[in-house]
Amino acid sequence: MNAQEVIEAEERYILRTYLRPAPVLERGEGMHLFDTEGQRYLDFAAGIAVAALGHSDPQWAAVVAKQAARLTHVSNLYYTAPQVELARRLVEASFADKVFFCNTGTEANEGAIKFARKFAASQGRPGRALVAFQGAFHGRTCGALSMTHKVAYREPFEPLLPEVRFAPFNDLEAAARVIDDGVCAVFVEPVQGEGGVRPATAEFLQGLRRLCDAHGALLVFDEVQCGLGRTGQLWAYQGYGVEPDLLTLAKPLAGGLPIGAILLRQAVAAEIGPGDHGSTFAAGPVVCAAACHVFDRVSEPDFLGRVAAAGERLRQGLTTALGEGATVRGRGLLVGVEVDRPVAPWIEAARQRGLLVISAGPNILRLCPPLIATDEDIDTAVEILATSWREVP
Ligand code: PLP
Numbered sequence: 454m455n456a457q458e459v460i461e462a463e464e465r466y467i468l469r470t471y472l473r474p475a476p477v478l479e480r481g482e483g484m485h486l487f488d489t490e491g492q493r494y495l496d497f498a499a500g501i502a503v504a505a506l507g508h509s510d511p512q513w514a515a516v517v518a519k520q521a522a523r524l525t526h527v528s529n530l531y532y533t534a535p536q537v538e539l540a541r542r543l544v545e546a547s548f549a550d551k552v553f554f555c556n557t558g559t560e561a562n563e564g565a566i567k568f569a570r571k572f573a574a575s576q577g578r579p580g581r582a583l584v585a586f587q588g589a590f591h592g593r594t595c596g597a598l599s600m601t602h603k604v605a606y607r608e609p610f611e612p613l614l615p616e617v618r619f620a621p622f623n624d625l626e627a628a629a630r631v632i633d634d635g636v637c638a639v640f641v642e643p644v645q646g647e648g649g650v651r652p653a654t655a656e657f658l659q660g661l662r663r664l665c666d667a668h669g670a671l672l673v674f675d676e677v678q679c680g681l682g683r684t685g686q687l688w689a690y691q692g693y694g695v696e697p698d699l700l701t702l703a704k705p706l707a708g709g710l711p712i713g714a715i716l717l718r719q720a721v722a723a724e725i726g727p728g729d730h731g732s733t734f735a736a737g738p739v740v741c742a743a744a745c746h747v748f749d750r751v752s753e754p755d756f757l758g759r760v761a762a763a764g765e766r767l768r769q770g771l772t773t774a775l776g777e778g779a780t781v782r783g784r785g786l787l788v789g790v791e792v793d794r795p796v797a798p799w800i801e802a803a804r805q806r807g808l809l810v811i812s813a814g815p816n817i818l819r820l821c822p823p824l825i826a827t828d829e830d831i832d833t834a835v836e837i838l839a840t841s842w843r844e845v846p
Contacts, residue, residue, distance in 0.1 A: 481508025535741035549716035554736030558677035558703035559592025569638035588648025646678035650789025685761025685785035802841035
């Protein structure tokens, strides 16, 4: 099929829930994607912060091919070794004692809601309310959607979960007004992604920890977008001096294959038993072999140091190149640029010049490249963004 045929067939056969730009992507190599016309793009979107090792990394692809040729799927009714090897890595490198595997970010948050409720019930606590924050994005299935702040995403599907309380992000006093003994869990992204690339302050997350402890609520960090190396630390929470009770994880973990995970403390894990939750596909041998490979490379101190340095270079480069009209923020290689007008024309102009970037709200550009971005890639992206910024109205 040529590009036009793909676009026409999509219109004919696929439910229209996405608005996509014209190129039909066909192949990836490291930091680059290629379309059916042979046009090359420098990818600063990474499939929405997923492709941590870039596209079609040869070692990653070899691990996937080898495991696929050996064993792909048996369901969670049976033991398989790659799943255990991945769980061991996640537990040994984090605050957690146990892992539950699923397939996506929204599923991870969905599971965290169930675990928080069962934990509250097991402690004889009456409260089942959930707290989330303005700008939060936790997913699109009904539980996670109930805690996703954007009204347009939620309203058509109401009624959703009852008793979800939203408070302004980074406002501890406001949080204190909604966190009481009726709350079983507080969900927060240490760096909000979809909501505009907004890092939490240390005071905010530390204050949430104190409020949760005071009221017996669980603190859940949603690191689906900001976790696993993206901030330049393995876990975003490590930059804040505060640990959660549960942590949800997904996007980059298997380097492009679908996986989600919930990391749990023992106190919560102890209350969850066989039959409480499950998934047919979760953490099959191929996806876990891939994830072990991603984890081993991303968790190397040199790799993480390089992400931190790359992020610094990207933020400084953008601040210098774009000047006063733009506010640059973020952590590591999760960077947002807020401007005073819609960014859609800017994104299109950058694409015409061979750079893929995405938005995080109408007037916020989001840069979340593969974590392997070199200084040269970063300088190229900054140059294209500066040039295309001058071209757009
Ligand atoms: N949580 C956060 C912080 C996210 O950024 C996303 C997706 O963008 C999700 C949850 C949902 O993940 P998924 O799209 O894999 O369901």
